[in-house]
Amino acid sequence: MTLDSTAQQNSMSQIHLTSRFRIKYTILTLAFFLPLIWSFAKVRNVYPVTSWNVMTRGGEFGKGYTYFVLRGESVSGDLIDLPAVKLTDAMRSRTWGLVAATANNDSLKLRSPHPKNVALLAAGGNVESLPDGVLMKELLKSWGEIFNERHPPSSPDHLRALQIDCYRWPGGQYSNYSEFVQSWRQEL
Amino acid sequence: MAPGTLGRFTRSTPAALGILRVVINGVFLISIAATSFDNLGRLPVTLLRPVGVLQLFSWSFYDRLMTSRGMATLKWALLLSLFMSTVGYLTPFSTKLSALLVIFYQGLLRSFGHFNHDEIIGIYFLIVLAFSPCGDAFSVDSWPSNRIEKRPLFVYGYPILLMQLLLAWSYFSSALIKLRVAGFAYFSPDNLPILAIYHSLDNLHDTHFRLAFWLPTIRQYLPFAVGLVLVWELLFPLAVFWKRARWWILGFGVVFHLVTLLLMNFFFAYQLAMYVVFFDWPAIIRWCRRRRVFKGLSSGWRRFRMVPENFPGIRVVGFEKKGMLLWDRECRFCACVVSGLKRIARKPFAESPYQTIVATLPQPVTRWSKCQAYWISEQGEVSGGSTALIDVLEGSGRTMLASFLDTAACRPILWFGVRFVSQVAHKRRPEN
Numbered sequence: 020m021t022l023d024s025t026a027q028q029n030s031m032s033q034i035h036l037t038s039r040f041r042i043k044y045t046i047l048t049l050a051f052f053l054p055l056i057w058s059f060a061k062v063r064n065v066y067p068v069t070s071w072n073v074m075t076r077g078g079e080f081g082k083g084y085t086y087f088v089l090r091g092e093s094v095s096g097d098l099i100d101l102p103a104v105k106l107t108d109a110m111r112s113r114t115w116g117l118v119a120a121t122a123n124n125d126s127l128k129l130r131s132p133h134p135k136n137v138a139l140l141a142a143g144g145n146v147e148s149l150p151d152g153v154l155m156k157e158l159l160k161s162w163g164e165i166f167n168e169r170h171p172p173s174s175p176d177h178l179r180a181l182q183i184d185c186y187r188w189p190g191g192q193y194s195n196y197s198e199f200v201q202s203w204r205q206e207l
Numbered sequence: 208m209a210p211g212t213l214g215r216f217t218r219s220t221p222a223a224l225g226i227l228r229v230v231i232n233g234v235f236l237i238s239i240a241a242t243s244f245d246n247l248g249r250l251p252v253t254l255l256r257p258v259g260v261l262q263l264f265s266w267s268f269y270d271r272l273m274t275s276r277g278m279a280t281l282k283w284a285l286l287l288s289l290f291m292s293t294v295g296y297l298t299p300f301s302t303k304l305s306a307l308l309v310i311f312y313q314g315l316l317r318s319f320g321h322f323n324h325d326e327i328i329g330i331y332f333l334i335v336l337a338f339s340p341c342g343d344a345f346s347v348d349s350w351p352s353n354r355i356e357k358r359p360l361f362v363y364g365y366p367i368l369l370m371q372l373l374l375a376w377s378y379f380s381s382a383l384i385k386l387r388v389a390g391f392a393y394f395s396p397d398n399l400p401i402l403a404i405y406h407s408l409d410n411l412h413d414t415h416f417r418l419a420f421w422l423p424t425i426r427q428y429l430p431f432a433v434g435l436v437l438v439w440e441l442l443f444p445l446a447v448f449w450k451r452a453r454w455w456i457l458g459f460g461v462v463f464h465l466v467t468l469l470l471m472n473f474f475f476a477y478q479l480a481m482y483v484v485f486f487d488w489p490a491i492i493r494w495c496r497r498r499r500v501f502k503g504l505s506s507g508w509r510r511f512r513m514v515p516e517n518f519p520g521i522r523v524v525g526f527e528k529k530g531m532l533l534w535d536r537e538c539r540f541c542a543c544v545v546s547g548l549k550r551i552a553r554k555p556f557a558e559s560p561y562q563t564i565v566a567t568l569p570q571p572v573t574r575w576s577k578c579q580a581y582w583i584s585e586q587g588e589v590s591g592g593s594t595a596l597i598d599v600l601e602g603s604g605r606t607m608l609a610s611f612l613d614t615a616a617c618r619p620i621l622w623f624g625v626r627f628v629s630q631v632a633h634k635r636r637p638e639n
Contacts, residue, residue: 040358040361051335051373052376055380066259067259068259070380071377072381072388074385075388079397080397080401084408086409088409108241109316110316110319116320116323126253133253135253154251154253161251186408193420196408
């Protein structure tokens with residue numbers, strides 16, 4: 020084989036390689052941007068296709084806002100604020116979404132709920148007839164167990180109960196942030 | 208090479224893409240290593256609301272997953288896969304597996320909580336890396352350098368451009384959606400204070416800063432701040448195409464996300480980490496190479512790698528045997544290896560110290576003969592080091608073992624092992 024024919028063969032293989040990657044990258048680009056544009060147009064998230072609709076609506080002054088505070092009651096009777104992010108660190112700030120969804124019974128409103136939730140719904144009639152946060156105690160129990168594992172019974176921080184307090188900021192003024200709504204409590 | 212304007216933006220080096228693979232996979236690796244999956248597994252499965260593609264899995268699958276063992280399996284699979292893709296081992300496979308596992312894991316978190324956007328860009332980057340030749344540099348796969356196919360620079364540059372465009376899209380589309388959904392109401396003086404206060408009232412966020420409660424006192428200025436952020440988001444794509452504006456835009460981004468943390472108590476840590484796709488990595492590598500520490504490390508590694516295992520175009524002439532192993536008779540370790548190879552051989556092979564035929568060997572081969580053993584094929588082709596070892600095994604009838612060692616999984620490790628051992632053996636010689 021002469022040097023010329025080797026060079027020609029190399030250049031042919033480079034052209035072939037370039038066109039192969041061009042096709043591959045065109046498909047990759049379309050595979051990203053077509054769903055992203057659809058998601059943008061519909062303002063809809065279908066994981067992992069994302070519409071960047073974070074903080075889209077902004078705050079409305081006259082609207083009320085509900086929020087939750089996680090508290091634990093120690094063996095000495097003190098009520099302490101517990102940062103839930105430290106209990107299930109994987110959740111990060113998604114924890115507030117978890118608590119809000121639990122309070123709202125969102126996992127019972129699925130088209131195909133978990134079999135245990137189906138049984139709960141069957142016993143209770145329908146989701147509207149169930150009290151708010153019907154599964155909140157299960158969440159509190161698992162968080163309480165995680166916390167108490169780190170603080171054995173001999174520790175003053177060991178908890179005897181865990182509770183989520185729901186508050187409402189009625190809006191319309193920059194005060195009166197803590198209008199109590201309801202509480203869920205789980206003895207440990 | 209891509210033509211025209213696109214070509215200008217897509218020229219990059221294998222090293223630039225390789226470093227991005229290390230950083231992006233490394234960010235996920237470190238964060239997952241530091242996360243308690245056991246605690247996550249204790250959340251009641253009844254609270255799960257599978258999102259998007261996660262609806263494809265059955266409840267019985269989630270029942271098994273949300274256990275201590277299920278979560279430990281997921282964590283170890285993630286750690287192993289991300290470690291492999293970070294170090295660049297079996298990159299085409301490990302990067303795809305990492306992308307899939309991270310998509311699943313992040314989807315699981317969103318199935319408990321809500322659809323937040325922080326890690327999403329990182330997930331997209333993992334997908335881009337999974338379909339690009341990001342293992343051609345800064346990777347275990349690239350250790351035996353002769354195994355990396357030469358590719359045009361466009362192949363390395365386009366994935367970087369795509370990642371930059373995706374990051375720019377996240378900000379740009381966010382601004383457009385705000386304008387579409389809220390319109391001019393978004394510039395209301397109460398917009399920011401209300402949002403910030405709402406996210407500061409509970410104790411379920413990342414942090415518990417109370418700075419938001421100060422915002423109502425300066426509410427008349429806040430529409431300008433909100434407008435500035437919106438303009439910055441709309442201008443973000445300039446960071447891709449205009450290098451001079453890039454650092455101002457990225458700098459504003461860092462400030463914006465830090466202020467978000469102080470005011471709203473959530474931090475877009477992954478989004479910020481992904482700004483690395485805008486760094487000029489070839490320039491950073493050049494700068495590092497000029498520093499004494501990196502210079503020493505880099506030249507040490509270059510010396511370690513420089514011994515060639517293949518000699519294309521070189522033939523040992525006047526050679527009639529059906530392959531022969533050449534080794535250094537002054538190296539006792541080499542003698543031991545040769546006798547070991549003879550013991551396991553299924554059919555005999557010829558061997559000789561290279562000193563006996565040194566006069567017939569071409570100069571490039573003789574140059575490295577103290578650093579590695581050689582295999583000379585029937586046609587007179589020369590291979591050295593780990594390639595020679597595979598060729599010897601094949602020539603001695605151990606074809607299965609030779610094929611196994613020649614797989615993508617074994618090859619880099621075998622190459623490193625052979626180079627390391629030969630270097631140690633070389634240093635221990637009496638004359639050294």
